[in-house]
Amino acid sequence: MKLADLVRGLPATRLLYQDDSYLRETSCTLLRVEPDERRAYYVITDQSIFHPKSGGQPSDIGRITGDSFALEVKKAMFSEGVVIHWGKIVEGEVHTGPANLSIDWGPRYRYMRRHTAAHLFDSCLAAVMGRRLESTDSWVGDDSYVGYRGASPNIEQLRTAEKMENELIEKGADVTARVVERNEIASLLTEFPSLDRLPTDKGLRIVTIEGFQGIPCGGTHVRNISEIGRFQLKPISPSDKGFRVDFDTVP
Ligand SMILES: [Zn+2]
Structure with a gap:
């Protein structure tokens, strides 16, 4: 799936890591969830602490957890001002709505x-x-x-x-x-x-x-x-x- 198609119609992500690089966890709202052909998911949120791979800095990894689901974020990407998280389900079924983000701090x-x-x-x-x-x-x-x-x-x-x-x-x-x-x-x-x-x-x-x-x-x-x-x-x-x-x- 093309990243530009994934982000179409969505607002720019609020980049919380730019305001506070030390923020390891935050709440957010999942705006779009799209499965890919490998049983993984693309997830777009209103705000993010995940720094995408860019500017010589590797992508953050971590977790998105919500009501009865957990997704392990393997990478984050950036397109048209929007952060796209990509990862695998650890438990439950990922869906839009309120959730929490956490990054691997090490x-x-x-x-x-x-x-x-x-x-x-x-x-x-x-x-x-x-x-x-x-x-x-x-x-x-x-x-x-x-x-x-x-x-x-x-x-x-x-x-x-x-x-x-x-x-x-x-x-x-x-x-x-x-x-x-x-x-x-x-x-x-x-x-x-x-x-x-x-x-x-x-x-x-x-x-x-x-x-x-x-x-x-x-x-x-x-x-x-x-x-x-x-x-x-x-x-x-x-x-x-x-x-x-x-x-x-x-x-
Ligand atoms: Zn710098």
């Missing part, structure tokens, strides 16, 4: 820490290089990396950025987010040339690590960079567009 919190670490590395590398390098992609699953366009800095520059990141984590700094109007963006983000790559189907949000310029991002972040843990660079590798920096965060 993987989500790891994504939050690593995703925030990737933003901070962008800023530390920019400070070391004297200019912001253009990132091409990132991922914070089991493997975590940030891809950049152009030639790789030398190992000494990368190690200096790593050291700077760990010193900042040690000191701590608040991470805040706010939704902005599209026409505000250009003046807020003078260091970002690729504004045309920003999504058009959801609110634009600026995430700011205290002491650095804001970053356009719809992902989930820790409240303070002290939660990241120790940031460790792994070997740097070439990529199609430039180079890739793999890393780990150790609690």
